[in-house]
Amino acid sequence: MESEPHRQEPENDLLSLFVLPLEIGSRMYDAEDLEEQGVPGLLDGLPADTQRVLLHHARTLISIKPELGYHFLFMSKALLERIDLSSLEEWVSLVLDIFDVKGLNPAKEFILELDRHPLFAQYWGKGVSFHEVGGILGNYVNALGHRNFHLEPSPIHYTDTLTIYLPERISTFPLKEDNALLYKIMVTHKSLQADLGTYRLNPKEIPAIETAAGSEVHEHPNQTKAPPLLRFFTLFPDHVLAEDLFNFMETIRIEGWIEAQLPGLFREMKRLKKELGMKRPDSSDLPGKSRIMENLIMQWLGNSQPFKETDLGEMVRKIRRLSGSLNRPEATVQDTAYAVTKAFRTINEIPGFYKPIAPVSFMGILKPEDAERGRRKRREATRVQFREELAKMLEDFPQCEQVEIEIPGTDDAHSSKSKTPSQQQIPHELLLDGNPVPVPEAMRKIITEIYEDLGAIPGAYMAIADDMSGHSFRSLCQTPTGTSNVLSEHGKGVHVYDEWDYRRKGYRKRWVLLRESDAATGDPAFANNVLERYRGMIQTIKRQFERIQTAQRLLKKQKEGDRVDLDAAIEALTDGRAGLTPSERVFSQIRRDRRDIATAFLIDLSGSTKGWINDMERTALLILSEALQVLKDRFAIYGFSGRTRKRCELFRIKGIEEAYGEPVKERISGLSPLDYTRMGPPIRHVTGILRRIEARTRLMITLSDGKPDDYDIYKGSYGIEDTRQALLESREAGIHPFCITIDKAEHSYLSHMYGPANYVFIDDIAKLPVRIPEIYRKLTT
C-alpha cells in the first residue's frame, strides 16, 4: 500500500471520517462498533486512486449527512461494478438531490438498492436518458422557432404547447444515436404541433365540418365550451378512431413542413420510420377498421404489405390520397380536419368496432385540454408583454395619454388563412396618431405570437385608457400586519429611501425602510467542503484570472524605461530635424495594467432560491471570492430580501474594504433563502456605498432568480419600473449595473431594466460556479 508522508493509513482514514459516536437510525455507534462491522476495511483491495476518489465522495456525503456516507462506504464496491468512477460525482449529487427534496429514507434507499432503484435505471440503464439529451435538445428546440419550450420527463409524451413532455429513457433501438434521434424527432414533432397549430382548430369551422361529416354525427350542445379539438372528436361516433386518424394526418402535415424546412432530419426520419415499422406487432387478428389504420401506418412508415382484399386496398388508397394533400406548405389544421372527416366516413363503411392500434412512439398523444390551458397561459403572458413593450414605445412619445394607436392594414391581415405567421401580414410599424413608428424587434416576436394565436391584435390591447397596471397588481390590503414585520425608522442601521411609482411618474417620498446588518454566520464545514471539492476548478479559474492580471502592456512614449521605443525615437529624431523640440519620451516600459475596479455583488435571497439553487449560489460565491484573491480587485457581497416596504433587509456578507477570510466564508456558508425580492431599495443603498468608493470602474452585479416581487404591490410593472429607476440612478452615479439571472421564465423584462447587453441568463444552475467568475472576467477585461 502506498503511503505518503502527510497521509494517514487508509484504515484509520475511514473511521476518522466520522464524528463518533455515529448515530444511525436510532442507534449510536462508537469506534469499536464500526470496527466490528468492518468499516475500516471496506475499501481494501481497491487501487489507491480509486480509494482516494471514494473517500472524497464519502466526505462530501458525511459533511451533509453522516449516515449517507456510512451506507455509501458499504455499497461502494458494488456500486463500482455498476457505474464507472467518473459517474460517481453525478451519482452522489443525485443522492443529495433526493436527500434535499425527499429526505433521508428515500436517499438511503437509493444508495442501498443500487441498480434496482428506478432512478438508477433512468441514469445508467441502457438506451439514452432524457437527462443525457435534455440540455442539448432544449437549445435545439428553442432555436427551431421563435417560441420557447421547456422540456420535462414524463410517462406520457405530449405537449401542452408550453412544455414538451418526453420519456425518461428511450431504448427502442440498439444504437444510442438512433435512440437520441428518436428523442429529437419527438421534440421537433411536438414543437411543430404548437407552431403549426395542431390545437388551433377554428371553432367557427365546426358546424361546417359537422355538415361535411354527414348526418350520423351530432355535436352535444353542452360541448361548446370545450376546446375545439375535443369538440371535433366528439362529432364522430367513435372518437378514438377519429383521434387516431387526426393524429396520423396531422403528423403527415407536420412531416411536410419538416421535408421542406429540415431536409436533413426528414432523411433521418425516413430511415428511423422504417425501423419502427419493422418493430410493429402482428395485425392479422385485428378487426377490419383497425387493419385499415394499421395498413395506413405501415405504408407511411415505409413497410407496406398490400391487402389481399381489393376493397380494403382501395379504401387505403383513397385515404392516402386524402392525407397526401396535407403535405403542402399551405395546408392548415382545418384541412386536416376535413380530411379526417372524409377518411372516417370511408373507414366507417366497414362493420365492426375499432380497436386502437399500437401507437407510433414519436407521435405522442393529443391533450386538447392541457393545450388549451397552455395557450391561455401563453396568451396572458404575451398580452402583458405586449402592453409592456407598448408602454416602452410610448415613453418617448410626449402626452402618451392621448395617443391613438393603430395597426396599418389590419383587415387584410385577418383574412389571411395561411398557417405560418411569416406569411401573414405582421405589421412592421404601428401608427401613433397616424405617424408610422417601426416595431422594435422584441415587440415583433410578441406580435407574431399574438397573430398566431388570435389572428390579429385585439383592440383592447391597444387602448391607452386601460389601466396599464391592471394585469399585474394585487390589492394593497394583503400587506401583513403586526409590528414584528416592520422596521423602526430610527432603528440601528435603518435607512429610508424613496420609491418610484411609474403610474404617477414620480417618487413616493420616504417610502421604504431598509436595514443594513451583518449576515449571520453558518457552518464553516460547508465552505471547507466546497473549497475541497472544487479545488481543481478553483485552480483553473485562478489561472484564468492570473492571465488577465498579468496581461502586460507595452507603454510607449515613456520618459524612462528599459527599452527604446523605436517609433518614438524616430519621431523625436525627425521632429528635431524638422526644427521642433524633440520629445524626451522615447522609452517603452512593460507594465501590468493597474486594475482599479470595485464591485458589489448583490445576492437575491428570496424564498424561491431554496435548496439546490441556494447551495450553488453559495458555492459560486466562495469560488468567486477565492479566485478574486488573485486579482486583488476590491469587492463587496451583500444579500437582500424584503417583506413589504417597511422591512427590506440588506445583509453584509463582505464589506468592500474587508479582507476575505474565515468570517466571510462563514457568512457565505450561512446564507439562506428568506422572503421576497424588493430590488429597488438594496440597489439604491449599494449605489450609495459604491458612490463613496474611489475607483476608476465601479460595478454592481446582481444575482437574481427572477422578477422583482414583494408581498405588496411590488409586482409586475410596479416592481420592474422601480428597479429600472433605481438602476438608472445607479448609472447616473457612474456605476455599471449588470444582472445574472437564473429565471427560467421569460426574461424580456431584464432588457428593459438593465439595458440590452447588461444581463446574462444562466439556465443550468450547476454551471453557476463556473459561469459567474467567467462573466466577471469578461466584464472587466
Add this chain to the structure above:
Amino acid sequence: MLNQVKPIEAYFIEDEPYYLSSGREIDIFTQAYRNHLPVLLKGPTGCGKTRFMEYMAWRLKRPLLTVACHDDLTSGDLVGRYLIQENETVWMDGPLARAVKTGGLCYLDEIVEARKDTTVVIHPLTDDRRILPMEKKGEILRADPEFMLILSFNPGYQSIMKDLKPSTRQRFVSLEFDYPEEAGETAIVTREAGVDEETARRLVHLGHMTRNLKEKGLDEGGSTRLLINAGKLIQSGIPPRDACLSAIAYTLSDDVEMQRSMDEMISSLF
C-alpha cells in the same frame, strides 16, 4: 513602409460593390453627408456595415479611408507624423488628415477598441467647427466640405470597458444595422459564397436558429459573414455538416453542449 503612400485616387472605389439595402439607410446616409453630419454605424458583427461603407463611397464618388481601430492606435496613426526620407524630414498625413484634406470618407471601424485618449482627436471634427488640430505641425486643418467621418460600433459586447461615452455618441447620426431579412440574406449568401440558392436558404435558416439562442446560451447569433464563410467552404467541396460546424458552431461557442445542440440543428438542415 516609408515611401509607399498610395495616391488618394487609389481610395476611390471603381466598381459598384454588391450591397443589398434593407431600409432607408442609403437615404439617411446621403442626407447626413450633404449636411456634414458624422455618422455612427451600430450593429452586430458581420451584418454588412463595412460593405455598406464601400457601397456609399462608390455611390458618393468619394475616397474611402478605413482605419481598423485597436488599442495600440495612437493619434499619430490617425493624424500623421514626421518621417525621414533621404536625409530629410517629411511630414506624412495620417488617414484622417488625408480624408479631411481631400474630402474623403474616413471610416473608423470598431471605434471602442481604440484608447480613449486617441479618440479625443475626433471631437473637434464632429461638431460644427469641423477642424482637425495637428499639434505636431502647429496647424489647424479645416475639413473639406465633402469630408465625412463615420464610426462603427457593436453595442452587443458586454464589456463595460468598451462602451462609447455619451459625449462622443451624441455628436453622431446613428444608423442601426441588423441582419437582412430572410430573402435578402439568402440572396446575399448565394451571391457572396457562390452556392446554390437551396444551400443558401438552409444556411440562412441555420443563422436564424442560432440567433434565436442569443442570450439563451449564445452571446451572439451567427452573422451573415459566418453564413457566407460556411457557404464558401461548402462551395469548395467540404461536406456541409463539417463546413457548418467549423465555420459556425465552433466559432460561436466553446461550450460542448451548445456545440452539440448546433450540430443537431445542422444535421436537421443538411
